Amino acid sequence: MSFLEFKNVEYSYPSGDDGYIRALDGVNITIERGEFVALVGCNGSGKSTLARLANGLIVPDAGEVTVDEKTTAEKSNLYDIRKKIGVVFQNPDNQMVTTIVEDDVAFGPENLGLPPAEIRERVDFALSCVGMTEYAKSGPFRLSGGQKQRVAIAGVLAIKPELLVLDEATGMLDPDGRREVMDVVKRLHRDEKRAVIMITHFMEEAAEADRIIILDRGKVVADGGRELFETPEVFERAGLDLPLPVRLSKRLAGAGLDMGCPLDNASFTKAAKRIAEDSAERSVEEKEGFAADTHEQKPKASADDGKDYISVKGLSYVYSPKTPFMSQALHDVDLDIKEGDFLGIIGSTGAGKSTLVSHFNALTRVQKKSGTVIVDGMDLSAKKVDLVKLRSKVGMVFQYPEHQLFDDTVEKDVRFGPKNLGLSQDEQSERAKDAIVRVGLDYDEIKERSPFELSGGQKRRVALAGVIAMRPQVLVLDEPTAGLDPKSKRAIMDLVLSIKDVCPTVVMISHNMDEIAEYCNRIAVMSHGRVKGVFTPRELFGNKRILDECDVRLPLVTELASELNAAGLNVAPDILTEDELFAALVKAVKHA
């Protein structure tokens, strides 16, 4: 008998006017002790429903879920089942019960009724497993997202479950946080022999697992080992991406270069070296064929000759001045943003990025004698600033903008901004319609619907429409793609590019270096409240000194390129896009 079994499981949940939505439809899965399974599928494929079924938070409408032959349908079994299966959820802020890390980790073992000494032992063990021992006494507010998720994992681990289910536990984290959590999970599987079900839509994470289950619209469409990546069609049909090395090797196969199916950078580099050596033996005379230099960056909106739209000079900012909590968020910041710029702002949490951009539309006012901010000729350090005028110029999209939706219909919500600008009814409707269409939604279909019943991706589009309807000249985006699956991520970024005709200037805060490298023409690097410099992507990601100094991670593509370069292949280490890398590889291998 297997440890965890799903037998013909069906589950539906109520939804809006349509009655019910079938989330799972005849699912059969068995999981054994000690397995490391990745459960993948795009948003709405039913994968989170599966997590909640596994430990009996919900019960199937039909079929059965059993853990060690005990069914989750029987309430009296649940306590035993939950001792064996621990679940870590997506939102790092919504899983902590108390204000102190170690007390929170103790919550589970306390519920088990263990003696205090053993609880203490388990808490210490769990915290050391996730590398959070030194934070045992701190509160949640000093922790990063990745650290909070590690605490959540420790909280589950202290119960000593045999299976750990991570329900998109990395979905809301930045790349560093994702890596932290992934490292912990891999270590738990390897050293502590825990079984893991990793629910995710990041294929790079799925590639780390031993077994992959693909879910598409409530059905299991594939279930197998890593060899699944050799048939990429299965992933594509389910709306999923492939890991970068797999994507590249597939394209190279199309160009007549057989690399096999490398899942990570190391094996990709090895395979590339191998075929480079092979082709070097085979053909010396073909060399001339590939003379054209493909190493050319795709043209980006260049803004070198544009006028300064936002100009920041000597800006400093202090939180809670003259109190014990005083902290300096900005130190003497100079920054010019030109019309037509797509400026990226990067830097670790607490570097002052959000404080800086919130000055642009006077959500944060310039403090006395702390520099100047000028937006399209308006001096924001002046005593009186026309806020309505300013806010119609600078549109601000915050992290998780869908959390600001409030009205009962989509149309009304989008009109909120134009209404506040004091526009006429007709103008409001016209702008709302235009904005909804621009974000790629069907106006007639969606305008009367409640924003709360939409899917995650749709909500974010509506929220974006609410800002676009103000017709700003500058769009400031704070992590616009956080928490979305890769497809929706790309859709949102394409959308931002598509409105460049009406809103030419974009400022984007992001931790995602792949996005920064792909979309920005200039990048401001911030650290400890200072702007360390403004670079083009190639200057930044090709400059080891700046990268190390500012602790900047490389984009995935650049990381792979520099590994290939280090392995002796003729590939420039500062390549920024997949197309470029593909071209460079074809050239390097054929010319070797």
Place this chain on the structure above:
Amino acid sequence: MRDVTIGQYYPANSLIHRADPRFKLIIMLLYLVMVFFCESFFSFGFLTLFVIITVIMSRVPPLKVLKGLRFVIIIVLITTVLMILFYRDANAQPIAEWKIFRIYLSGIYSSIKLAWRLLLLVIMPTLLTLTSTPTELCDGLESLLFPLKKLHFPVHELALIMSIALRLIPTLIEETDKIMNAQKARGAKFESKNPFKKIKAMLPVLIPLFVSSFRRADDLADAMDSRCYRGAKGRTRMKKMRCHAGDIIALLLWCAIFVCILFLKYNWLGWSFIPLLGI
């Protein structure tokens, strides 16, 4: 990112910090009653002496304690001045007079006593919150209310609710801030003078806040269920509150102080020196 925390815990390693929160709460109760039995300047001074000793023992910088009191100090100052100005004593001559104001010696005395009493009332609870974490206080309260369990009063649930509230209030404050900024960026104004308009203007903040609070509550419930929570039944605690000899000595000491103050007030044994000690 601003640091939002509730309470004002000041971490330090002192006897007061390490004391059993249950004893701290009991002594606090005793102390508050005690303050109302102080009548003469001598008894105020006597009690203040012990308060100062406690503050020193806590290793919290005195300035930090006073900072926690700054609003109270302002209120106390205002009431003292008003009281001195408007106090009326029919049996005495005013020591100074100006227009409608008459100042009596007895007025000065009683207003100083009032101010003193107020400060004493506030300073120790402030010290309590400076030296104990909210969780400790919650646990202490839960343990002290234990007898009520026999009456089917949901003591554990109440303590858990308090603990979760302490955990989530700062998160919600931060969230309110974020949503307000987001709506301001869409041109919303919250500064209306008309209270009805003001409430209406707050709807774009309140609705998202409610939605997210319910979502958080659901998430948290799932997380708690997943971690084998079944109410107080069969639950143990990692941090057993243990009282040490020091806690008992402290309690006895404060009882002794209480007795002294009662003596100063009632003079049961008719000692003749007590009336000499003051007004």
